[in-house]
Amino acid sequence: MSDMLILNGRVIDPASGVDAARDVLLRNGKVAAVEQPGRLSGVAAAERLDATGLVVAPGLIDVHVHLREPGQTYKETIATGTAAAAVGGFTTVVAMPNTIPVNDSVASMAWMLDAARGPVVKLLAMPAATVGSMGARLTDYAALAMAGAVGFTDDGKPVLEDEVMWAALVAAARVGLVVSQHAEDTRLTGGCSMNAGPVAFKLGLRGMTVEAEARIVERDIRLLQEIEKSEGLRPHLHVQHVSTARAMQAIRTAKAQGLQVTCEVAPHHFTLTEEAIGDYNTDAKMNPPLRAEIDRQAVIAALLDGTADCIATDHAPHAAYEKEQEFERAPNGITGLETALGLALRVLHQGHGMPLVRVMQLMSAEPAKIVKLTDRGSLAVGACADVVVFDAAAEWSFAVKESRSKSRNSPFDGAGMLGRVKATICEGRVVYRG
Ligand code: DOR
DSSP states (O other): OOEEEEEEEEEEEGGEEEEEEEEEEEEEEEEEEEETTTTTTOOOOOOEEEETOOOOEEOOEEEEEEOOOOOOOTTTHHHHHHHHHHHEEEEEEOSSSOSHHHHHHSHHHHHHHSSOOOOOOOOEOOOOSBBGGGGSSSSSHHHHHHHTTOOOOOSSSOOOOOOOOHHHHHHHHHOOOOEEEEETTTTTTOOOOOOHHHHHHHOOOOOOHHHHHHHHHHHHHHHHHHHHHOOOOOOOEEEEEEHHHHHHHHHHOOOHHTOEEHHHHHHHHHHHGGGTTTOOGGGOOSSOOOOOHHHHHHHHHHHHSSSEEOOOOOOOEEEEEEESOTTTSSSSOOTTTTHHHHHHIIIIHHHOOOOOOHHIIIIIIHHHHHTSSSSSSOOOSSSSSOEEEEEEEEEEEOOOOGGGGSOOOOOOTOOOEEEEEEEEEEEEEEEEEE
């Protein structure tokens, strides 16, 4: 019998509007019942998990991870990356296409999603928006959508040409999926390795300006408006890892105008600033870069007021020898799956008074909507039995040497976290026990 009873927990399920003491019955990979404490105590179940004093929430969903398989399995594999996801409380992750080769076809996506890769949690794929992520010719959106794609993105390579981005938004709208854009005008950021500002000046590094992010967001919003008018379609633009006050303001205005634009914020952007680079710490180098305090405050305000829709890690593992180079040569990216919940609870919940229900919404219900999942991101009866059980009051320190990821490139080694995962359950199977 595969049934599991989770008893005496505080169920926080933003999608169903529940924040109350409840018992949860999981059966055959689905949520079978959510009831007042005591009502399910007579039900026979193979496993009973006592969640007294713990939060029971929908499994976390990350719409932006890099799992490096195929092509760079010395950094990460689907098995190791999804194991790290399970430790962090994630039950669904969306793999970016910047693998080698680029995931831009039904065949490559099928290979990634094959059970033989050994994913520990639910793995979804967002294939490339253009062939080879070269920014020119669109991939086959209809075929990819039918094969299970949850959106289209050229990820680290923004779609720069207006005509190509227009075509991508139209083609994605026709199949009812999102275009997820890395907002960076790379014509303005060549040779830059961090945020433009006083720290870059002090370190003698070339800096990426706020405008380089904002210009692409503003251009894409303009395209949405034009497409709505001229094509009668309602495209969905998702802006990845928004890091600046100015881009966030453009998104706020676009939402007020009723456009279908969503965005994500990465934990490092609401936790750290460019100061974390200190003396050329390459584990604090990522793209978009850590910004100024005013930008950090702006992304926190957006997470609080609803302008930002979700938290996504941009988990980007790199080998130690790659990071141990001069700052300008080291690759962009940090790991993030095991620290996302701990940082969200510490910085947003404890530090800024964000209610737990909003944290859970940003990490489960809202990301599910962005990639159009109807059976995940909620503990409603009938949904997939994807659950995270955690102690919201537990304080702990992240030790990167204990990470399940193959890589160690985190700026949060030794950093204080709030909220410890006790169990991660994916489709009714316990995939991690804390
Ligand atoms: O920091 C980053 N790392 N930003 C990106 O856009 C790509 C990613 C990676 O793949 O390493």
